[in-house]
Amino acid sequence: MSYLDLSNIRKSFENETVLDGISLSVPEGGTLVLFGKSGAGKTVLLRTIAGAIDPDAGSVTIGGQDMTTVPPEHRGIGMAFQNFALFPHMSAFDNIASSLTSRRMSASEIKRKVQDVAELLKIDHVLTHTPKALSNGQKQRTALARALVSEPKVLLLDDPLRNVDAKLRFEMRLELPCLLADRGATVVYVTQDYKEAMALGERIAVLDQGNIVQIGSPEDIYKRPANTEIAQLFGDPTVNLLDVVPQEDERGLHAFLSDQRVDFHGDFPGVAGRDCIVGLRPEALSFTQNGGFPVTIEAVTPFNEKTVTLVTTLRGREILVSQPAQSTVPEGPEQNITISAQDAILFDRQTGKRLEPVTTGERVEEAA
Amino acid sequence: MDHTSLLERWLRRFALALIVTFFMFPIFWIVLMSLQTNETILRSPPSMAFVPTFDNYLAILAGRLDSNVASMGIDFLNNLMNSIILSVSSVAVALCLGVPAAYAFARHKFRGSEDIAFTLLSFRFAPPLLVLLPLTLYFQQIGLADTYLGLVWVYQLICLPLILWIVRGYFEDISPDIEYAYRIAGHSWFATFRKIALPLAGPGIAAAGLLAFIFAWNNFIFALVLASADKQPVTVGALAFVTASGIQYGQIAAAVVLSIAPTLALALWAQRYLVEGLSLGAVKG
Amino acid sequence: MTDTAMPQRRELISPKMLPYVLSLPALLVCIGILIPFVTAIYYSLQKYRMSQPWNRGMNWGENYLKFLSDPDFWNTLKVSLVYAGSTVVLELLLGLAIALLLRKRTPVNNFISIMLLMPLMTAPALAALMFKLMTNPNFGILSYFMQVLGFSDFRWGSSPDTALFTVVLVDVWVYTPFMMILLLAGLRSLPTQPFEAAALDGVPRLEQFWRITLPMLMPYILTAALFRLLDSIQQFDIIYAMTQGGPGDTLMVFQVEAYLNFFQSTNVGRSTALLLILWAITYVLSNIFVKNWLRLRERARGGA
Numbered sequence: 001m002s003y004l005d006l007s008n009i010r011k012s013f014e015n016e017t018v019l020d021g022i023s024l025s026v027p028e029g030g031t032l033v034l035f036g037k038s039g040a041g042k043t044v045l046l047r048t049i050a051g052a053i054d055p056d057a058g059s060v061t062i063g064g065q066d067m068t069t070v071p072p073e074h075r076g077i078g079m080a081f082q083n084f085a086l087f088p089h090m091s092a093f094d095n096i097a098s099s100l101t102s103r104r105m106s107a108s109e110i111k112r113k114v115q116d117v118a119e120l121l122k123i124d125h126v127l128t129h130t131p132k133a134l135s136n137g138q139k140q141r142t143a144l145a146r147a148l149v150s151e152p153k154v155l156l157l158d159d160p161l162r163n164v165d166a167k168l169r170f171e172m173r174l175e176l177p178c179l180l181a182d183r184g185a186t187v188v189y190v191t192q193d194y195k196e197a198m199a200l201g202e203r204i205a206v207l208d209q210g211n212i213v214q215i216g217s218p219e220d221i222y223k224r225p226a227n228t229e230i231a232q233l234f235g236d237p238t239v240n241l242l243d244v245v246p247q248e249d250e251r252g253l254h255a256f257l258s259d260q261r262v263d264f265h266g267d268f269p270g271v272a273g274r275d276c277i278v279g280l281r282p283e284a285l286s287f288t289q290n291g292g293f294p295v296t297i298e299a300v301t302p303f304n305e306k307t308v309t310l311v312t313t314l315r316g317r318e319i320l321v322s323q324p325a326q327s328t329v330p331e332g333p334e335q336n337i338t339i340s341a342q343d344a345i346l347f348d349r350q351t352g353k354r355l356e357p358v359t360t361g362e363r364v365e366e367a368a
Numbered sequence: 369m370d371h372t373s374l375l376e377r378w379l380r381r382f383a384l385a386l387i388v389t390f391f392m393f394p395i396f397w398i399v400l401m402s403l404q405t406n407e408t409i410l411r412s413p414p415s416m417a418f419v420p421t422f423d424n425y426l427a428i429l430a431g432r433l434d435s436n437v438a439s440m441g442i443d444f445l446n447n448l449m450n451s452i453i454l455s456v457s458s459v460a461v462a463l464c465l466g467v468p469a470a471y472a473f474a475r476h477k478f479r480g481s482e483d484i485a486f487t488l489l490s491f492r493f494a495p496p497l498l499v500l501l502p503l504t505l506y507f508q509q510i511g512l513a514d515t516y517l518g519l520v521w522v523y524q525l526i527c528l529p530l531i532l533w534i535v536r537g538y539f540e541d542i543s544p545d546i547e548y549a550y551r552i553a554g555h556s557w558f559a560t561f562r563k564i565a566l567p568l569a570g571p572g573i574a575a576a577g578l579l580a581f582i583f584a585w586n587n588f589i590f591a592l593v594l595a596s597a598d599k600q601p602v603t604v605g606a607l608a609f610v611t612a613s614g615i616q617y618g619q620i621a622a623a624v625v626l627s628i629a630p631t632l633a634l635a636l637w638a639q640r641y642l643v644e645g646l647s648l649g650a651v652k653g
Numbered sequence: 654m655t656d657t658a659m660p661q662r663r664e665l666i667s668p669k670m671l672p673y674v675l676s677l678p679a680l681l682v683c684i685g686i687l688i689p690f691v692t693a694i695y696y697s698l699q700k701y702r703m704s705q706p707w708n709r710g711m712n713w714g715e716n717y718l719k720f721l722s723d724p725d726f727w728n729t730l731k732v733s734l735v736y737a738g739s740t741v742v743l744e745l746l747l748g749l750a751i752a753l754l755l756r757k758r759t760p761v762n763n764f765i766s767i768m769l770l771m772p773l774m775t776a777p778a779l780a781a782l783m784f785k786l787m788t789n790p791n792f793g794i795l796s797y798f799m800q801v802l803g804f805s806d807f808r809w810g811s812s813p814d815t816a817l818f819t820v821v822l823v824d825v826w827v828y829t830p831f832m833m834i835l836l837l838a839g840l841r842s843l844p845t846q847p848f849e850a851a852a853l854d855g856v857p858r859l860e861q862f863w864r865i866t867l868p869m870l871m872p873y874i875l876t877a878a879l880f881r882l883l884d885s886i887q888q889f890d891i892i893y894a895m896t897q898g899g900p901g902d903t904l905m906v907f908q909v910e911a912y913l914n915f916f917q918s919t920n921v922g923r924s925t926a927l928l929l930i931l932w933a934i935t936y937v938l939s940n941i942f943v944k945n946w947l948r949l950r951e952r953a954r955g956g957a
Contacts, residue, residue: 472675624782
């Protein structure tokens, strides 16, 4: 059953529409990741849930109660801000305790709760410091502790790892899902980093220009992105997008990349002969000794866990190939690569939207 | 990296010495004068050689002026007291009225907020007599003439715009997120105002208050028009004192020193904030 | 899920009304001040002398029309403009020169700039009094200096020839530091790259000043000059404390003339009409000023 419901939320600032009728629901204890580029409206949406911004239209329901006009202090939520928003004139302890002082709670109980959450987040040794004396990582943990300490039923996290260094972000990316799962809160998590989105989300909502363009599981969005833009946002190295005009014969819809035939499984009525784009994940490509098609290796970039190779086809198209680090790039510039065809994604070139195969076969259905 | 010649450096030093002399000399001279008896003041040519005496100050503090000609009562202490009462209460009132309004203007862009803020600012630039002259007639009718209350009210013309515009800038500098964070932590807007906005804008409020105090203290025209002798602050009182005491120049000098000392001391103490305050926040110090 | 609706707490003041409630007291106080302003307009359209209450009545624009052929009015306008113009120009030049001298942040420079604040913090009326003592013909130190320099008959504020010079001197003494600290803050906030580049290219310092410093400092100069112009054209304290507008009508600037009209000749109509003309001048100036000032303020906040 859903715990947090947004229905048709609209907001504009000075004639500029920031949220264009957003509806969402998150089940009790569930986690929803709001993903999108900056300016997509993620932060405004989060603030609308928090009550810091009043929507022009629509309603916010938390735990079955209409909260649209309830001031932020009575919504029973916790929130961590992207810029931490710590109170600069209070110690880390007082920052965290501020979430408890408005309740009827004894000083000793407050102290115990702050101590507990600080230990959990490994900041118990800096509780007497003011924010100025904290490292970025400690600030971020203090902000998180402040959001967590009152055990809110709804937890809003606004890109909390944005302003911390790469090492800490990596650690927290591993740590956060367990932490959030333990609290049992309903979580809305805003991020611009697709890895974070994939690591956390049971469900990811992709926001663009105030609209939700896709909601789905991480796997869903990775394998069946609603459009080329989402396909590019998810995945590193980015997806290869190649212009094709697919044809149909007795074996079904297919296209030729150089000489290799790529089959698209399922019925795509009306797609044959249309201008399309095929999306190939770099992981779906591999070097081969026999078959495939010839390419020239241009550049090899080794990372820790993978090796990314830039190759050009005979027609001069550039393609990225990603392999696990242990497999070696073959010697010599002239090589063949092969495509694992079931991973190819087909998009309409005009709209950029993904073409979904239909089994009933009436019309081309575009991805929702 | 500085290729200044020796000549240029000496020219600079000379220019600076000249400037410091020009701006410091009057204060220096008036202090010297206040420590002299009339006899040494009137010596010609003037000389720096004299035995300093605090008689002038003592006479003012005692409220009695004894010369070899006659003895008269002086009320300059009363003027000093008036200056303190008027300036302190004007600033207190202006803070109580101005700080919440500044917060409203900074945080909530409500309908007409900019127009209202500008109307308040425009008081700073309008000729004060335009308001003061009709006000004398009104004050007589409603019984505010020659009262502290009436004066403090009119002093808001100087203090309120100053506080409103300086403090507003400080409130605007506080990230709204910090306030949202406190609200979300379960506190009302008023608790947020008290525990977050006020402490964080504290230095700005203090600076604006100090500056408002200095301007109120230095004001001349309001009290000249609206106050009679027993409510006059030092600025007006000193002028009257000149006429009353005739040739007691030492005492006049001592009165002037006593009148300018508080603002000078405050200014030196708070000089860090003065630049920003004087330009109403247009220039960061 | 069971409906455990917690009672929605009523806010004492609705959030929409909050800003109005917060700013209302300040507004009320100011509205009280706006009433006399309207009254002043009304008086300015009247034939109104307090000494002749029986002779009071509307004469509409007559007070203003009379100004056209009134040599006293033209004198007032001239003196006010000359006073404002000369003080602002002198203070600007002097202030800029001092700011340039103190530009580098050294302990000595900082100390001097703090010292120079003291005249600015002196009440202008008291500053005038100080200069009155210093120019006293019997013991005034400045009078003595003039004698030493050979001007035995230099009578400062009491001679029509030198009265303007004397009050301008006091104004310069009090307000040059204002120009100085504003321009100094401006100078010190300028980006350093253009100057470093110019120094590397071997651009002469004088040319650097004309081509880089001055144009970049222009917004500050404009704001400071307008600010001072607005105050200076309304100067009252210094002139009234020094000479009460005299000798004769030498220093009859707007506010002094209006003050004496009101309290000595009790001509309320003429006095308020004069002030309204002054108000019109300051209104135009303040609009220009506020535009400049807002731009500068935006920059200061953005850069902070």
